[in-house]
Amino acid sequence: MAKTYDCLFKLLLIGDSGVGKTSILFRFSEDAFNISFISTIGIDFKIRTIDLDGKKVKLQIWDTAGQERFRTITTAYYRGSMGIMLVYDVTNEKSFENIKNWIRNIEENASADVEKMILGNKCDLDDKRQVSKERGEQLAIDYQIKFVETSAKDSLNVEYAFYTLARDIKAKMEKKQEASNPPGARSGAHVLRASDQQRKPPSWLSRCSLL
Amino acid sequence: MCVIRLRTGWCTARGEPLSAAEREAVAAVVRRAEQLDELEARRVGRLVARLEGMRRSAQGPAPRACLLCGETSRLLAPLRTCSICRNSACPKCVIDTPPHRSPIYSREQYMCNLCAETREMWKKSGAWFYKSLPKYILPERKVTGRYNDTELARSLQVRQEAGNSSNECKTDSEPGSPLSIHAPSFSRQPSNTDSRKSISSQDVHHEWSETDILTHGVSGLSLHRTESITQRSIAGLKRTGSKGSAYSLRSIRKEVPKPQPEKPTIPDSGFGTLEIKLAYDNATSSLAVTVLRARGLIGMDMTGLSDPFCRLEILPREGTYSNRLRTKTVHKTKNPEFNETVHFFGITESDLAAKSLEIVLFDDDRYGCDEMGSATVSLRDCAKAPTQLRLALSGASGNEPTGPRVLLALCYNTKKRALVVTICRAAELPPQDSNGYSDPFVKLHLDPDPYHKKHKTSIKWRNLNPVWNEEFLFETRPTELSRQNLTLTFWDKDYGKPNDFLGSLVLGASSKGRRLKHWMDCIKFPDHRHEQWHALTDTQHL
Ligand SMILES: Nc1nc2c(ncn2[C@@H]2O[C@H](COP(=O)(O)OP(=O)(O)OP(=O)(O)O)[C@@H](O)[C@H]2O)c(=O)[nH]1
Ligand SMILES: [Mg+2]
Ligand SMILES: [Zn+2]
Ligand SMILES: [Zn+2]
Numbered sequence: 001m002a003k004t005y006d007c008l009f010k011l012l013l014i015g016d017s018g019v020g021k022t023s024i025l026f027r028f029s030e031d032a033f034n035i036s037f038i039s040t041i042g043i044d045f046k047i048r049t050i051d052l053d054g055k056k057v058k059l060q061i062w063d064t065a066g067q068e069r070f071r072t073i074t075t076a077y078y079r080g081s082m083g084i085m086l087v088y089d090v091t092n093e094k095s096f097e098n099i100k101n102w103i104r105n106i107e108e109n110a111s112a113d114v115e116k117m118i119l120g121n122k123c124d125l126d127d128k129r130q131v132s133k134e135r136g137e138q139l140a141i142d143y144q145i146k147f148v149e150t151s152a153k154d155s156l157n158v159e160y161a162f163y164t165l166a167r168d169i170k171a172k173m174e175k176k177q178e179a180s181n182p183p184g185a186r187s188g189a190h191v192l193r194a195s196d197q198q199r200k201p202p203s204w205l206s207r208c209s210l211l
Numbered sequence: 212m213c214v215i216r217l218r219t220g221w222c223t224a225r226g227e228p229l230s231a232a233e234r235e236a237v238a239a240v241v242r243r244a245e246q247l248d249e250l251e252a253r254r255v256g257r258l259v260a261r262l263e264g265m266r267r268s269a270q271g272p273a274p275r276a277c278l279l280c281g282e283t284s285r286l287l288a289p290l291r292t293c294s295i296c297r298n299s300a301c302p303k304c305v306i307d308t309p310p311h312r313s314p315i316y317s318r319e320q321y322m323c324n325l326c327a328e329t330r331e332m333w334k335k336s337g338a339w340f341y342k343s344l345p346k347y348i349l350p351e352r353k354v355t356g357r358y359n360d361t362e363l364a365r366s367l368q369v370r371q372e373a374g375n376s377s378n379e380c381k382t383d384s385e386p387g388s389p390l391s392i393h394a395p396s397f398s399r400q401p402s403n404t405d406s407r408k409s410i411s412s413q414d415v416h417h418e419w420s421e422t423d424i425l426t427h428g429v430s431g432l433s434l435h436r437t438e439s440i441t442q443r444s445i446a447g448l449k450r451t452g453s454k455g456s457a458y459s460l461r462s463i464r465k466e467v468p469k470p471q472p473e474k475p476t477i478p479d480s481g482f483g484t485l486e487i488k489l490a491y492d493n494a495t496s497s498l499a500v501t502v503l504r505a506r507g508l509i510g511m512d513m514t515g516l517s518d519p520f521c522r523l524e525i526l527p528r529e530g531t532y533s534n535r536l537r538t539k540t541v542h543k544t545k546n547p548e549f550n551e552t553v554h555f556f557g558i559t560e561s562d563l564a565a566k567s568l569e570i571v572l573f574d575d576d577r578y579g580c581d582e583m584g585s586a587t588v589s590l591r592d593c594a595k596a597p598t599q600l601r602l603a604l605s606g607a608s609g610n611e612p613t614g615p616r617v618l619l620a621l622c623y624n625t626k627k628r629a630l631v632v633t634i635c636r637a638a639e640l641p642p643q644d645s646n647g648y649s650d651p652f653v654k655l656h657l658d659p660d661p662y663h664k665k666h667k668t669s670i671k672w673r674n675l676n677p678v679w680n681e682e683f684l685f686e687t688r689p690t691e692l693s694r695q696n697l698t699l700t701f702w703d704k705d706y707g708k709p710n711d712f713l714g715s716l717v718l719g720a721s722s723k724g725r726r727l728k729h730w731m732d733c734i735k736f737p738d739h740r741h742e743q744w745h746a747l748t749d750t751q752h753l
Contacts (some may be wrong), residue, residue, distance in 0.1 A: 007335055008251055042229070042237035045244060060247065069229075073237060079611075082340050113340060176339045177330055 005049055005058040009169050010080055011162070014102050015087035016095040017066030020121040023152035024087065024148060025063045028162050033153050040065040042073045050163065052170055072103075078109035083165040087119045088136075090149065091128040096135070103143060113176075115168045116145045119161055123149040231527050231565065242605075248346070249606050255336045255347035262332050263735075265325055279324055293323035294547035295738075296625075300324070301582050333739065342620070345733050346606075380450070482584035482604040483545070485509035485521075485570060489593035491563060498525075498558045498590070499570065502538050502549040505604075509545075509583050511574040511723045516543045518575040519583060525555055525562070526569050526587070540575040563590040572604065574724055577716055579612065579746045581724030612746035615639050617653075617699065619745060621729065623692065623737040630657070630686040630692060630733070634668050635742065636678040640701065641749075643711040648673040649703040651713055657685045658696050658719075668693035669703045694720050701747060714747030717745050 013021040022040050027033055029046040044063045049056055062081065064074035078084070086102050088095040106114065120136040123129075131147055134155060140147030146164060150157040229237070270281035277283075277290060277297040284290045290299040294308065303322040318322045322330075338344045488501040502521050511517040520540040528534070534555060541547035558566075567589045573580040584604030592598050620633035634653050652670040656663075664685055671677035687695065696719030703711040718726045726745060735743045 002255075008254075008337060044240055047247070060244075080341075082337075111340070165625050173334055173339050177334055200584065 005056040007055065007170075007173075008058045008060060009082050009166055011061045011085065011135060011165060012077055012081040013060055013061065013063050013081045013085045013087060014074070014105070014181075015066055015085075015119075016089070016092070016098050019066065019087045019089040019092065019095045020152050021066065021085075021087050021093075022063050024085075024119065024121060024150060024158055024161075025061055027152045027155055027158045028061070031155070033155075035153075039067060042070045043077060050166060052095060052166060055170075057115075057166055057170065059162065061162075069095050075105065075109045076113075078106060080110060081114055082169045083115040083117070084110060085119055085161065085165065087121050088131070089122050090120045090131045090133075090136070091122050091125050095128040096131045096139075099139060113172065116143075117161060117165045117168075117171060118143075118145050118147045119157075120147070120149040121152060123156060124151040124154045232527075236525055245605060247656050249348070252346045252348045252606070253350070255345060258332045258336055259344070259347055259735075260324075260349050262328050265328055269325060269448075272298045275299070277304050291321040291323075293321060295326040295327055298323060329739075330735065333736075338739075341376075342739070342740065343729065344736070348606075350509070359488040411457055423693040433478055482509055482606050485572070485586055485604055487570065487588075487600055487602065488597060488712040489588075489590070490597035491558070491593050493560060496556065498555045498563075498568075498593075499552050500536075500555070501552040502570070503599075504546070504548045504550070506546050507574065508572065508604075509728070511576075511581060511583065513727065515545070517545060517583060517723075518542045519544070519547050519572050519624070520575050521549065522571045522573060523553060523555075524571075525558065525566050525590075527566065555556045558590075560594065563594045566590050570602075576723045578715075578722060578726060578748050579724070585707055612744050613639075615641060615701075615747040615749075616744050617701070617716060617747060618742065619699075619716075619718070619729075620740050620742040621697075621718075622740045623689060623733055624684075625737050627684065627686075628688065629686045630697075631682055631684055632666075632697065633682045633740075633742075634679045634699070636680070637678070637701065637747075638676045639745075640675045640677070640713050642675060643703040643713065644673075644705075646673065648675060649711070649713060650674070651677050651701055651703050652704055653679070653699055655683060655697065655699045657687065658698060660685065660687070660695070662686055689734050689737065692720075692730075696721055697730075714744050714749055716747055718745070 011158055013025060017039055018037065022038075022044070023033060025046050029048050040063055042065055046061050046063065047058065048061070049058045051057070062077050064070070064077065084106055086099055086106075088099050090096075103116075106116065118136065118140050120131065120133070123133075136147055136149065146168070148161055148164070150155045150161055152158060265279075269279045270277065273281070275284045275290065276299070278293070278296075278300045280301060280303065281289075282301045284299075284301075284305070288302050290301055291305045292298070293300055293305065300321075300323040304324050306324065306327050308320050308322050333339055336344055336347070400651075401671045476722075483506055485505045486503040488503060490499045490501075491497075492499070500523055502523075505519060505521075508517055508519055518540050521538045522535060523537065524535045536553040536555070538549050538551045538553065541549060551664045567587050569585065569587045571585040572583040574583050584606060586602035586604050588600060588602060592600075615637070616639065617637045618635040620631075620635055622631045622633075623629075624631050632655060634655070639650065640649055640651055650670050650672050651674065653668040654665065655667075656665045662685075666683040668679045668681045671679065685697075696717050699716045699718075701713035701715065704714055705711060716726075718730050720727075720730070722730065725743070729741060729745070
């Protein structure tokens with residue numbers, strides 16, 4: 001019998017090739033690390049069930065190939081994702097600059113409700129560092145996205161990152177539910193417009209334009 | 212292959228196409244994901260079933276009695292009013308809603324178990340994110356041997372005759388404990404038979420006033436296993452659209468096939484099985500595929516039946532040349548006898564070693580053919596001798612529609628007693644004007660509609676991907692809704708000459724597949740917005 005869970009959250013890892021997406025996921029799902037680099041073909045996913053405030057949340061985490069030639073395949077997975085990790089490599093300036101492009105990609109392809117987080121990976125390699133932590137933080141502030149530096153190798157902040165993203169999704173879920181059906185109103189989606197109706201009933205009945 | 216590299220290293224053109232090995236690797240991941248999706252669809256199905264079970268066993272609103280268990284008001288346990296549905300329920304059947312979350316409503320802090328459970332379901336199923344219930348598979352009591360059509364017809368008849376006893380919809384769960392977990396107990400054969408039955412027995416709910424049904428949904432309208440939005444497959448690997456373009460050489464066999472000795476049973480994942488025969492002829496380099504029959508397909512229309520046909524293709528494809536064939540459609544059945552042979556030509560022996568045959572079953576419908584399941588077999592097996600195979604179909608991939616399409620939200624508003632239709636947006640509409648654009652607007656009406664209400668959106672000038680977000684109300688009752696159809700027609704505004712037709716869509720009781728599911732979800736879960744993309748058809752059925 002399959003393990004039961006309360007919710008399924010779909011997450012996605014994106015970022016340039018070689019920044020360590022697969023390694024981060026490997027650390028999170030298997031608690032292991034591999035020094036050799038096997039570039040991901042297309043897509044892959046891993047499962048881990050975590051506990052959030054007493055609820056069992058199953059995470060299906062999609063790992064995408066950073067290589068451009070798989071882009072058609074990987075962008076198909078943006079749409080259903082509830083949370084996206086944007087990963088760059090602190091020892092690779094270009095991967096950091098490309099975060100902007102990845103964000104644009106999200107805006108074009110993902111749901112507007114998607115939660116995001118930026119990860120600066122390989123922070124264990126301080127001697128090879130090209131991107132300071134401050135620059136990462138500044139970028140995150142510019143885009144209003146949470147940020148943390150990670151190391152898949154040293155198992156630094158990997159758990160924290162996934163738990164934070166999952167918690168943010170859960171918080172959004174609770175908020176949406178409150179908003180869509182608050183106590184005291186049958187249907188929250190119409191609460192505001194119901195007052196419109198009192199102001200001008202005839203036009204409401206014939207048509208109500210939201211914009 | 213031209214790859215333009217910008218200074219940032221960000222490419223604007225796609226790289227080389229994937230190799231066969233790469234495609235196979237991706238396909239393996241997709242298959243693994245499909246298994247997971249199915250597990251998830253079953254979990255969501257259990258949530259849906261549990262809620263339906265609660266609804267059916269609820270007593271229904273009555274003055275001074277609990278909506279759920281029927282207990283009457285007592286001095287020490289006065290009835291509470293649910294802040295969502297406004298019905299009365301006893302203290303055992305309500306929960307306190309945390310007042311700090313919504314201080315405005317702090318005077319009413321109770322929610323009945325039914326409303327609470329509906330909210331839970333909305334969260335747990337992911338519907339809060341996808342904006343409609345994702346794909347679900349209702350739990351099924353294990354039966355030995357599936358219904359065949361005659362059995363089905365007979366059972367429908369019996370149920371309809373018996374349709375006047377009001378106990379019909381009641382479950383065997385004890386009414387005294389509405390929150391008791393009786394999910395599995397009520398779910399006898401939840402598919403086709405159930406939906407038909409509940410339609411016929413709707414009028415039977417004498418003891419439930421109209422508002423009851425309005426508030427807690429029409430109990431028991433259940434459509435089995437259809438798809439909706441979930442995140443899904445790869446555009447490049449799985450193709451939608453079913454009008455096969457390849458020519459087909461058909462020889463329809465008329466002789467009745469003799470029953471085959473059963474092959475070792477393949478686990479049927481709930482989407483039915485398909486029997487085929489493969490015969491390779493190396494003299495003509497042709498592969499003959501005989502599609503014999505399918506069994507236990509999922510139901511797509513209101514009566515739980517389907518109009519299946521098969522699309523066959525040899526994969527991986529070479530270049531852009533598509534080698535797709537299709538069978539004829541067998542109407543109104545879940546157990547079609549196809550007995551049709553199609554031929555693929557130009558298949559070499561090395562192809563047999565490397566390629567596979569993909570068979571996708573579709574439900575034939577003029578408003579868009581929905582996928583009902585698919586199977587893939589390696590051609591390796593049939594290289595030496597003809598083989599007959601029985602394949603388990605795996606679930607429909609639930610792809611989002613492509614081409615001209617509309618994003619539509621339905622919500623049955625119990626307070627207004629109206630169906631609220633939101634035309635959110637459309638995409639990839641066909642250009643009808645010489646400037647390469649259209650000036651689209653949408654006309655919509657409900658049929659039959661005693662109020663004869665006709666609505667129109669505004670015109671979006673020069674726009675093939677218009678965003679409207681316009682909302683329309685149709686006064687109706689849920690019991691009516693399960694007999695009505697909503698028709699949308701898309702037009703290009705032209706002055707001085709008739710408007711050009713751009714496409715149409717019909718959702719409702721007589722629609723099928725994902726269109727029917729959208730409609731039913733809206734009836735079953737009132738006061739929730741159900742948002743979904745639908746493909747438009749280019750035919751005008753008015
Ligand atoms: N020192 C160090 N090396 C790391 C870390 N994370 C990943 N690596 C190494 O970086 C290389 C690339 O890692 P992958 O996880 O395969 O990269 P990827 O982002 O999945 O790449 P694509 O699949 O091509 O998109 C491997 O050799 C890893 O061992 C880290 O935190 N620290
Ligand atoms: Mg990788
Ligand atoms: Zn009660
Ligand atoms: Zn209630």
